[in-house]
Amino acid sequence: MISLYAAALLSPLLLGSVDAFVPKPLFGGNHWRLASTSTRLDAARHTIPLLDLSDSDIVDRVTVPLPSSHLPDELTTLNLYGMELSRPVHKMMIQEAIEKGDNAGGGDGGATRERAYGHIVSKASDDSLVGAVGCAAEVLIQAARRDIEDESEVGMDAPVAVLYRGCYRFIVREVLKTIPYPVAIVEDLVDDDSSADAANNQLDGDDEDLQFFATMSVGELNRRIMQGVKAVIDYKIHEAKNSKVSPLEQSILEGINSSLMLPDPAAQNEQAEEAAAVFDVFSSSLGDIAPTPREQSFAIAMMAAEICHFDNEMRSKMLQMTDATARLRMVCQKVEEMVDRNQALKITRDLTEPQMDEKELKVGTPQLPPWAAQIKKGTRLEYYWNEEYDWAPGEVVQDPVKIMDEYLINLKFDSDGEVHTLPLNADDKVRWRPAGFNAGRTD
8 A cells, every 4th residue: 555655655656746645745855745636525416437347456556545635735645656557448547537637727616626536345236337436546746667777768558657636535426438447426425414324233243252242332433443543543544663773774775766666764754753643633624624513423434444454345334334433343353453463462572582682691689571561361381401301381371470579370281281380580581482493592
């Protein structure tokens, strides 16, 4: 998925005008926002070309856009995506969307200047696109790729790089033509009026996890989602700031061709900070952005999906749902699963990091390893019994008891199933290690 940095990643590959992308600071530093090329795309009906990738080999490589027309332009930086199209029919469709928008005027009728196409996510039937649901996307940049070696344009058959932004959700009402690609009249798809106030409607089958959220009010679901998203952002910032790049990786990042995608900690940190800035403004301005409960539920769910990088399957489900409460339950479950997973990853990293490093060679009072505080029931550990039995793996059968600077650990050994209560203290810590960890000690 390409969001704020899509233009920076694509720009070395592009030819032609990029006037739609105007860098302006969002909150200081080197963070930018998009200057819109159109007015808000909020007309009830639109005539747009459609992109149906259901039978395409690139369906998994193209991010399903999510709506951003309910947001101020400054908060749409997370709704930017990039894709590469090689089929002639797809390139023709994008070109028509651009020409239609550039040629349209804002006449007396208030016509909207759209450079938009419709990204289909579900169809009512295989025989017709009427009733299909999707999200419109505004084309911001479209240009042919350059040849990497000599920086020349490959030719008419060259793949086209496209930078686009999600606009509004729609349902197809009438298909005007199907050759060479579909063009249709679409109508804004909005949530049901009563859905945001409902208590127990449209549960997703017998899903036990969703049943847990069934008794929660809309306000509680919104609150939990917002807290979860904040936790996800904090985790991303922490990970980006603490990630290390080897000298080899650093040399690659410094001299790399930008068509290759390697994890750059600096870029990851900037993305995380951008997400934090957007979320802070979104949170403080939610009442102005979305005055009604229904609008707030919609805006919170869509913002959570962008910040948490939901996959295409989840995005498609969200676009199809018109029950705001059911959508909130699904999003809340997904966000809390992500928070739990991030917490587990952090604990695992603390457990598995080497302990016999230069910090422990300092002269002074011996200290317990940092991972000792993370031990709980179910944690897998290894204990050095003696030379004959060597390292013996086992599982902690109950939470440790801490007495002064010592933990008493009840460890059930895999070899014989016996449970032994063993001490873990600063002097005896060399006999303990996380299960599966081998630092190559010979002592």
